[in-house]
Amino acid sequence: MHQVLVLNLNYEPLNICSFRRALGLLFLDKATVLETNGEVVRSERLELRVPSVVRLNYLVKRPRPELRMSRRSVLARDAFTCQYCGRQAEPLTIDHVVPRVNGGAHTWENLVCSCIRCNNTKGHRTPAQAGMKLLRSPRRPRFVPHISFSAFARAVKVAEWQQYLEPFAPRLDR
Ligand SMILES: [Zn+2]
Structure with missing residues (x-):
């Protein structure tokens, strides 16, 4: 086809x-x-x-059209790359940069692609609290x-x- x-x-x-x-x-x-x-x-x-x-x-x-935010579109925005360690190791997940328990929003600006290991290491902490650094700050795609x-x-x-x-x-x- x-x-x-x-x-x-x-x-x-x-x-x-x-x-x-x-x-x-x-x-x-x-x-x-x-x-x-x-x-x-x-x-x-x-x-x-x-x-x-x-x-x-x-x-x-x-x-x-407006780009609807979804798990898939956040992963695609971040090129299926963990935004903490830079690896493309599966399985990937979505991390709330500011954790939801701390009032972190479910928005383009607060969601990043993360590998499971980094996600577990970070836990319910902000990157600063966990001593981790984002590769780049997440944004809403413009186009x-x-x-x-x-x-x-x-x-x-x-x-x-x-x-x-x-x-x-x-x-x-x-
Ligand atoms: Zn990682």
């Missing part, structure tokens, strides 16, 4: 669609191929390099692509898509 990354006219990531749907856009001259994946499909009348990234030939105006955040986190690993998605990754938008 080929999937195709669809960019807006201004290169903003809009969608991930099926190969079939992308062909529809191309045949109607609604999109332009930016990247192919190296494969070729052939039929009796046609030989086509399989598109991997297409850009619409017109601008879709959509309000940017959100239209693609759902978990799909985005997967999509950014596709080689041909990276250069188009990385500028929009919330982690890089700090």
Whole structure:
């Protein structure tokens, strides 16, 4: 199953669609191929390099959605990296920087990705009390692509898509 990354006219990531749907856009001259994946499909009348990234030939105006905070989106913001020790050791969990028992909020600014070991070491203490330091202070991501955040986190690993998605990754938008 080929999937195709669809960019807006201004290169903003809009969608991930099926190969079939992308062909529809191309045949109607609604999109332009930016990247192919190296494969070729052939039929009796046609030989086509399989598109991997297409850009619409017109601008879709959509309000940017608010990024809903979830466990998954906090982990993705922190690139699945423990914000105390810098390791990507599974299993990862969500740490309240200021513990909930001390009135710490369940917000972007107070939640970080943490490995279980650091989370246990820290316990119900602030980083200062526990003698631990955050790699960076957590923030609400400012920019959100239209693609759902978990799909985005997967999509950014596709080689041909990276250069188009990385500028929009919330982690890089700090
Ligand atoms: Zn850790």
